[in-house]
Amino acid sequence: MVWLIRAGAYLFSGLTVWQFIQGVGTPEAVTMSHHLALDQPHGMVFGVCAGFSAYTGLDVTLIRLAWALSVLYHGAGIALYILAFLIMPVA
Template structure:
């Protein structure tokens, strides 16, 4: 596995989802749908995780 990083070439907002997709080997659309559903059904906790990853990752 590679290092978990933001993917600035394939980003929509910060590149967190595309970085996670590259790191896990999954499709970026699947990761984005998971984040949207988790934000809607998890009362925004996934949004906080997204912001934290955007600030922490390189």
Template sequence: MLGLIRIGAYLLSGFTIWHFFDGSGIDGTSLVQRLALDSAHGMIFGVCAGVSQYTGVDVSLIRFAWALSCLYRGLGIILYILAFIIMPA
């Protein structure tokens, strides 16, 4: 079970990093939105809502993945706090 959670966390982080760096269009213009907090649609600080808006994935799936990562040695809690500090409002 922990192996599946670990694989899921690796896939989620790899997908997020891929979205950060894959953003140039054909003519060199940027097609990527900025990753920012979405406090209007967020439950606590708007981190999951901001990630959902950035990636286009449903916010419920983002929250579920984040909750699963919290069960793995509390890693999700640390990542959530870091994301809140790093992401612009």
């Protein structure tokens, strides 16, 4: 259970750092520009990776590769994928 909390914290901090690298800057601009949501029309399974891709601006293939590699690490990717599907709203 601890690894799930740590993985979620790493994911959240990574997305926060990514927003500042892109130059968004303020939290108001982050919430007004775009939202993290499922992208089911462009997704393969539930649209989680496509949603992260639309949110971060990264290629969806890189996001899917990261999820696949996290599955190989003690199955953490499966739990995180299901958790992200349950938490993320539909666009």
